[in-house]
Amino acid sequence: MKAVLTDIDDTLTLHGRLPAIAYQALEDLRAAGLVVIPITGRPAGWCDHIARMWPVDGIVGENGAFYFRYDDKARKMLRVYGQPAEERRANSEKLGKIGARILADFPGTAIASDQAYREIDIAIDFCEDVPALPLATAERIRQAFEGEGAVAKVSSIHVNAWFGRHDKLTMSKRLLQERFGIDTESERRHIVYAGDSPNDAPMFAFFPNSVGVANIKPYKEIMAHLPRYVTEAEGGEGFAELAKALLEARHG
Structure with a gap:
């Protein structure tokens, strides 16, 4: 190895x-x-x-x-x-708007507590610092981001979403x-x-x-x-x- x-x-x-x-x-x-x-x-x-x-x-x-x-x-x-800096800034702005809609559509979720230290993606907390929501809810959040054209992945604590390959x-x-x-x-x-x-x-x-x-x-x-x-x-x-x-x- x-x-x-x-x-x-x-x-x-x-x-x-x-x-x-x-x-x-x-x-x-x-x-x-x-x-x-x-x-x-x-x-x-x-x-x-x-x-x-x-x-x-x-x-x-x-x-x-x-x-x-x-x-x-x-x-x-x-x-x-x-990604270059300008593209990162534009994508972050778009993700912020989508994230606000996600929070409204999925009660009990929150923007991840580490979001202030992120540069590219957005993280929706469904398990870390909020009462745990079902994994099925995380999957629906992922699908909602993908419906907006973003890439989204489910981890053990967050749904992370971003624009880019x-x-x-x-x-x-x-x-x-x-x-x-x-x-x-x-x-x-x-x-x-x-x-x-x-x-x-x-x-x-x-x-x-x-x-x-x-x-x-x-x-x-x-x-x-x-x-x-x-x-x-x-x-x-x-x-x-x-x-x-x-x-x-x-x-x-």
């Missing part, structure tokens, strides 16, 4: 927190020489912090809208976006190629992807060595593509289980 890509929410986290065992797993994987990259729907503001302070080699954020990589030697943050897989390929010389088309079998929810399905489909943490099981009926493997434990404990298996195999 050359790289480990992983979702964050409910894959590295457990019940909304990042457990020490998951953080240690990131450190151990990186120390073993693997490229470690979180792939998340979380906002640019969070991604800046993660790229700087976590034991990772970069991060793909807002469902593939950009990647950030911090150069420790130069003490400089590299930010690469899929970017996605997690496209930007992950770009980051791996541009910064690490890893061609995902020819080397996909040397990359592991870990996730937990429907918006991870394209990654599960592309990477043969895909892993779902145990809390993916409730989503299996609505996912087009399932992971090849599933851990025994949930969330960050499941990720640590995966890391242990990879490191044991790597060291014989």
Whole structure:
């Protein structure tokens, strides 16, 4: 294996927190020489912090809208976006108007509490900081965004929507190629992807060595593509289980 890509929410986290065992797993994987990259729907503001302070080699954020990589030697943050700034601003304005209608049409939802730190997409909270709504409601919200011409994905906590062709897989390929010389088309079998929810399905489909943490099981009926493997434990404990298996195999 050359790289480990992983979702964050409910894959590295457990019940909304990042457990020490998951953080240690990131450190151990990186120390073993693997490229470690979180792939998340979380906002640019969070991604800046993660790229700087976590034991990772970069991060793909807002469902593939950009990647950030911090150069420790130069003490400089590299930010690469899929859209120019003017296009991002225009799309954000359109999404804000659609989001206001979504909130009115789906009582009990809210704009995600991390929206202030987003640059490209909009996130509708149906489970994180509001009383949990059924997954069927999240699916209807996704369909409503798509009816407006946006791309929308359901995670374990949010419905994320954006305008543009970017996605997690496209930007992950770009980051791996541009910064690490890893061609995902020819080397996909040397990359592991870990996730937990429907918006991870394209990654599960592309990477043969895909892993779902145990809390993916409730989503299996609505996912087009399932992971090849599933851990025994949930969330960050499941990720640590995966890391242990990879490191044991790597060291014989």
